[in-house]
Amino acid sequence: MTAHLSPLLQKARRLGIRHPADLENVARSRGLHYFVGPDRDPHRERAPIPAEDPSLFSNEELVIALIHPSSAYSFNRIRMAGAMMAAKGVSAEKLERLARQERCEAVVRHIAQCGSTAEPDNPFWLTLLDRLPETPPDCTDLLPQRSRFVAMSGLNRHGRQNTLQWIRPLA
Numbered sequence: 001m002t003a004h005l006s007p008l009l010q011k012a013r014r015l016g017i018r019h020p021a022d023l024e025n026v027a028r029s030r031g032l033h034y035f036v037g038p039d040r041d042p043h044r045e046r047a048p049i050p051a052e053d054p055s056l057f058s059n060e061e062l063v064i065a066l067i068h069p070s071s072a073y074s075f076n077r078i079r080m081a082g083a084m085m086a087a088k089g090v091s092a093e094k095l096e097r098l099a100r101q102e103r104c105e106a107v108v109r110h111i112a113q114c115g116s117t118a119e120p121d122n123p124f125w126l127t128l129l130d131r132l133p134e135t136p137p138d139c140t141d142l143l144p145q146r147s148r149f150v151a152m153s154g155l156n157r158h159g160r161q162n163t164l165q166w167i168r169p170l171a
Contacts, residue, residue: 006068007101008098011057012065015056017065020066020072023066023077024066024077027080030054030059030169031087032169034167035079059084060090062084064104067104067108068104069102075144078107082149082167083166083168085108085111085112085115087168092124096132107143110143111143111149112125113125114146115128116129117146118149118164122166150166151165151167152164153165
């Protein structure tokens with residue numbers, strides 16, 4: 001089988017994103033302060049400024065780059081991708097097209113299924129699920145469960161209630 005030459009990762013390299021840690025830093029710069037990264041090599045601590053501009057590297061592209069199959073598996077990056085999917089202005093159509101192009105529909109579908117159960121009234125998740133192939137991912141045991149994409153409160157002013165809130169970028 002020939003290797004997939006990813007146009008998305010080639011674009012990321014042109015913008016100076018060389019390592020998965022750079023993608024995580026871009027996501028943090030776009031409002032994912034919830035995810036604190038471990039200490040990294042100080043020479044790679046900040047992502048390049050051009051990639052931090054959403055007009056040069058869109059949130060949809062960032063989502064797919066975070067979960068790209070050619071990168072080493074990272075539970076944290078999958079969770080970051082789930083949070084970035086819920087960012088304001090993310091297009092389900094663009095996300096689906098990029099997921100097909102970069103061969104990661106199964107992971108995007110898994111995240112969308114988690115999103116649709118956590119936020120059943122959010123039309124974004126349903127639109128995305130309608131656009132993706134219905135085959136279940138063959139790697140569900142490796143993917144985070146729904147509880148890893150949400151913040152849950154067990155006790156609030158109304159007593160004991162389990163309230164789910166999908167984690168989103170703050171910016």
